[in-house]
Amino acid sequence: MSDAVIDILQGRTRDLGGGEIVRRVLPVAHRLMVGPFIFFDHMGPWNLAPGRGVDVRPHPHIGLSTVTYLFEGRIDHRDSLGSVQTIVPGDVNWMTAGRGIAHSERSPADERAAGPQVHGIQSWVALPEADEECEPAFIHYPGATLPRSAGDGVRLCVIAGEAYGLRSPVATHSPTFYVEAHLAAGARLTLPTQYSERALYVVDGSVSAAGQSFTEGMLPVFAAGAEVEIVADRDTHLMLLGGEPLGARTVWWNFVSSRPERIEQAKADWLAQRFAAVPGETEFIPLPER
Template sequence: MSWLGGKDPVAGDAPSCDAVELVVVPRVSDIGGFAVRRALPTVRRRMVGPFIFWDEMGPADFAVGDGLDVRPHPHIGLATLTYLFEGAIVHRDSLGSEEIIRPGAVNLMSAGRGIVHSERTGLEERVRGGRLAGIQSWVALPAEREEDTPAFSHYDENALPDIVGEGKHVRIVAGTLFGATSPVATASEAVYADVALAAGASIPFDPVAEERAIYTVSGAIDIAGDRFEAHRLLVFKPGDAITITALTPARFLMLGGAPMDGKRYIWWNFVSSRKERIEEAKEDWKLGRFAGVPGDDEFIPLPEM
């Protein structure tokens, strides 16, 4: 949830496991009973491939009449990739896009030179109440594409390839893994998969990308003889062959890609390879130069940070 001013995650070494370079323990922010765990960025690790921001949302149980309300807010220089486990969110943006995302589908919004969007629980879900859980990540754009025209794409759950068998269910969210390619088109080289393993099942995570990690959602896993629980970002060493075995039924996300083409600055909802571009975006938002979201005219002031 990009509007949160959460604390930095905690990063630490895993000296007993040669395969794992870094373990990140997300800091949890509680926003009115809605828990958000932020794994990236952290002081010790700013990005994994192009992934510069990683939030686990929920799970949260909303009472009748309640829901998620992220007011219209701006972005530059990144793409947001939203993927749900449970529930639904209505996305609206300054391009006029309006789309409901549900579990297993993907919303990919490329901010480019500037976009504004809101994320809210829809009327149908508010009437009956319900549960919400998922991941929102940011993918940094290559420097030469930071000022691209903004764009939004939605991919239904049946558009993403699934690999099933031998106690494994893998959904390829982005990139190519295990011989299957997702239609989700990211501007930077990226891999992203949703993996569910039955107890005792194993899966490799070969060095298909120079930078790789997994984010554990539920259950317990074994890597090279070490046990890891839920809600951890495990960053792997480049080039190592990795095998992940489920000690209990487990779910985790694979992510990675090529290193970015230089340093990225991040402030609030803005990402750029140039500090001065961040300052321009701050001034543009303050002075109302960003386009609004049709039908959603609430406003989030520029934070004091």
């Protein structure tokens, strides 16, 4: 491993039930976060049978923002604030849990009838200590509002933060960057240097960086300040992510906090059904035993 590469994470396969496979990259025991990113799941691609669909029943969160970004398919979001929003590829659903929120994610009825195709990234960003107990909020950003650029075999979309001379309208609570990149074979791209913690994730394809090759499902983490040039070995789809570190966090199930006792309170609140309900939903995911 070169001095520029300080860690390499490999997505671990998880079956969510019914054959819905994800690659879970963050968190891992030795590295909970990259910048504020504390959870990173690569969903799919799923090709579900007619009549089936994604059905993530209502569940709670505290101390984080969830970020849903799709490459393919559609998902209906509902939450305890009363938000109802269908997300499509290129849009961003940014839900800030703060002191507590519950939400569900399900395939729309028309996609369910035909057999949904779903592919995307579900990530969480932890909140700074001063904002962990903020009021919950949900904001949808249509894909047309996100800045994009194209040239020299590289197509970019800045989902959050500022990079490559582009600034996203997505509001974040701490310095964060999140970029979708498509590189044609042989194309080159330099990783932003203005953030302390930086990584890339290979959705599909293969790239070389810092003298090493990275393929689908790999997330290398790069040293602060290192000049990192990415070269596409073939047509490649990447996510670039990172930001500034937030300090120690505890993560348990869907809860994140700088205070372990706050996690225990959230467990008790969900068990006692003290979280606000999601309007129109009658199901929920019980608190795990472990």
